[in-house]
Amino acid sequence: MLIFKSIGQIQSYLKSAGLEGTKIGFVPTMGALHEGHISLIKAAQKENKITVCSIFVNPTQFNNPSDLEKYPRTTEKDIELLHDNCCDVLFLPDVEEMYPDGQILEKQYDLGFVETILEGASRPGHFQGVAQVVEKLLDIIKPDNLYMGQKDYQQIAIVRRLLKLMNTNIQLKTIATTREPDGLAMSSRNKRLTEPQRNIAGLIYQCLVSIQTKEGLQHFSIVKKECEDILAKKGFKPDYVALADAETLEPLEDYVKDRNTVALIAAFIGDVRLIDNLLLN
Structure with missing residues (x-):
C-alpha cells in the first residue's frame, strides 16, 4: 500500500x-x-x-x-x-x-x-x-x-x-451498515463508550426494529414516545426519533403505506452521541 x-x-x-x-x-x-x-x-x-x-x-x-x-x-x-x-x-x-x-x-x-x-x-x-x-x-x-x-x-x-x-x-x-452482534452500528465513536455504556448501546437498534415492526399497528407518535421513554429509562438522552421519506428525507408524522421510509435515531449516552437508521420498506 x-x-x-x-x-x-x-x-x-x-x-x-x-x-x-x-x-x-x-x-x-x-x-x-x-x-x-x-x-x-x-x-x-x-x-x-x-x-x-x-x-x-x-x-x-x-x-x-x-x-x-x-x-x-x-x-x-x-x-x-x-x-x-x-x-x-x-x-x-x-x-x-x-x-x-x-x-x-x-x-x-x-x-x-x-x-x-x-x-x-x-x-x-x-x-x-x-x-x-x-x-x-x-x-x-x-x-x-x-x-x-x-x-x-x-x-x-x-x-x-x-x-x-x-x-x-x-x-x-x-x-449497508455493518453491525455488531447486538445490532449496534459500527462507528468510530463506539471506541469512546465505557463498558457499561457499550452493554446497552444496542438498544438504539432495538428501537429502530420496534419502529419497523409496528408499522401499520400504531401511530408513529405512540411508537416514537415509547422509544424515547425506553432510551431515557436506560440512561440515554434522546436527541431525535424520526420518520422520513427515504429519498428526500422529508419528515413524516406517521407511517405512509407504499412509501419508502426510513427511521432515524440520535441519542447521547454520556457525552458520546450515537446515530443510526433503518429502512422500513
Missing part, C-alpha cells in the same frame, strides 16, 4: 501514465477504522482498478470543539488494517495540507432543506464542513466511484446534493 501525505504527491501518482484511464474507487474516512470501513474498501475493490482511502479528521465539520478533541485517532492500527485488506493507496494529509489558508469555510453550499433538519438542526454548520472537505477530497482524488456507509444516512443525502452542485460524473455508492 502506498501512503501519500501531500496533495501534490498523490495527484502526481494518480495522474501517472501507468494509471491513465484506470477506474478509481474512493473511500473517505476520519480514521479509527473498523469492519464497516473495510466493507467499503471491499466494495470499491470489486468495481475499480485502484482503491484509495483517505484518513482526515476534518475540523470544520465539528461544531463542538471538545468532540473534535476527543475524536479517536488510531492511525498506526488504521494503516495496518488497510494494508491487511489490500487497499492500494492511503491519503493521509494533516490539517495544514488541507487548509493552508486556515480552518475556514471558504464558501456557502446550497444544500437545501436537508441541511436544516435532524443532524443539521442538532449540529449547525456541520454539513457545510462536510461538503467542503468532501469537495476538496474529490478534487484531489478525482475518483470514478465514491463509497459511503448507510449509517450516515443524512450525510449521504448531503453528498448526493453536493455531487449535483459540482456537476460531476462521480457515482455515489451506498453500502
Whole structure:
C-alpha cells in the first residue's frame, strides 16, 4: 500500500501514465477504522482498478470543539488494517495540507432543506464542513466511484446534493451498515463508550426494529414516545426519533403505506452521541 501525505504527491501518482484511464474507487474516512470501513474498501475493490482511502479528521465539520478533541485517532492500527485488506493507496494529509489558508469555510453550499433538519438542526454548520472537505477530497482524488456507509444516512443525502452542485460524473455508492452482534452500528465513536455504556448501546437498534415492526399497528407518535421513554429509562438522552421519506428525507408524522421510509435515531449516552437508521420498506 502506498501512503501519500501531500496533495501534490498523490495527484502526481494518480495522474501517472501507468494509471491513465484506470477506474478509481474512493473511500473517505476520519480514521479509527473498523469492519464497516473495510466493507467499503471491499466494495470499491470489486468495481475499480485502484482503491484509495483517505484518513482526515476534518475540523470544520465539528461544531463542538471538545468532540473534535476527543475524536479517536488510531492511525498506526488504521494503516495496518488497510494494508491487511489490500487497499492500494492511503491519503493521509494533516490539517495544514488541507487548509493552508486556515480552518475556514471558504464558501456557502446550497444544500437545501436537508441541511436544516435532524443532524443539521442538532449540529449547525456541520454539513457545510462536510461538503467542503468532501469537495476538496474529490478534487484531489478525482475518483470514478465514491463509497459511503448507510449509517450516515443524512450525510449521504448531503453528498448526493453536493455531487449535483459540482456537476460531476462521480457515482455515489451506498453500502449497508455493518453491525455488531447486538445490532449496534459500527462507528468510530463506539471506541469512546465505557463498558457499561457499550452493554446497552444496542438498544438504539432495538428501537429502530420496534419502529419497523409496528408499522401499520400504531401511530408513529405512540411508537416514537415509547422509544424515547425506553432510551431515557436506560440512561440515554434522546436527541431525535424520526420518520422520513427515504429519498428526500422529508419528515413524516406517521407511517405512509407504499412509501419508502426510513427511521432515524440520535441519542447521547454520556457525552458520546450515537446515530443510526433503518429502512422500513
